């Protein structure tokens with residue numbers, strides 16, 4: 001048995017924050033943000049936490065496909081911004097939707113998380129599982145340093161995911177997952193200081209990012225791994241993690257592929273980390289651009305903190 005993506009869904013918190021809104025608190029400008037990143041606005045969750053965003057996605061997938069939640073075998077949530085270290089976001093979602101037969105766990109691979117999770121789901125289906133939810137969900141707004149204009153303007157909250165079911169032929173035909181811990185300091189977030197009766201230390205507040213280092217990583221390691229993964233296969237759409245417009249445009253040039261094959265929606269959402277690829281996918285499915293009839297060759301490419309990066313070739 002092989003995995004097939006049969007449905008997609010997304011959920012964005014209602015509050016929209018524009019670049020101009022941010023100028024009230026940060027020494028930045030709409031012009032700088034748009035020209036350097038392509039971002040115009042982002043959604044920011046207020047009282048909702050990551051598990052609330054992911055639960056909405058799970059409910060949409062279940063209702064949209066009219067499935068019995070008790071028939072779901074697994075729930076994987078890719079996130080770098082969980083509500084807790086325990087319980088996992090996936091377990092909270094499992095309880096909220098009544099998927100009483102599902103095993104559930106979170107997967108931590110930052111902006112490569114959704115790709116890692118799709119590959120993991122495929123491996124579960126190939127080993128006998130039959131139906132699962134794979135969700136990327138983030139509330140990075142609780143992690144970032146809102147006084148640091150170099151990072152606060154980049155990120156947004158949101159969640160999206162897919163329903164994967166067993167099929168008789170392969171749809172997720174190639175996967176390559178990578179990491180390089182030597183560059184783990186390039187993107188750091190969510191530090192939990194070791195404070196106990198016996199030892200105390202300072203917390204490293206906020207999210208820090210070596211923008212130049214990650215930029216070069218995207219241009220070099222990620223494009224190289226993508227070329228290796230694709231080989232001579234023809235690709236209709238490249239769904240890249242939506243971090244930065246200029247980076248995606250440069251990577252498209254390096255891959256000698258037309259920009260039309262690289263849909264970009266970070267304009268409206270900012271960088272939603274593990275949620276960015278499934279949000280983009282769901283928009284394309286909603287628009288009818290991607291039909292989920294198995295005829296379109298698509299690559300999901302995630303890359304970010306860890307450093308972690310990965311590609312999966314998916315027939316949609």
Ligand SMILES: O=C(O)C1CCN(c2ccc(-c3cc(CO)ccc3Cl)cn2)CC1
Pocket residue numbers: 036037111154187210211212214215218243244247271273303304305
């Ligand atoms: O132009 C400028 O001055 C700056 C230059 C630096 N920029 C960057 C650099 C890296 C990222 C990024 C982040 C993640 C984390 O999810 C993953 C993947 C990437 Cl490629 C996003 N923006 C912003 C504009």
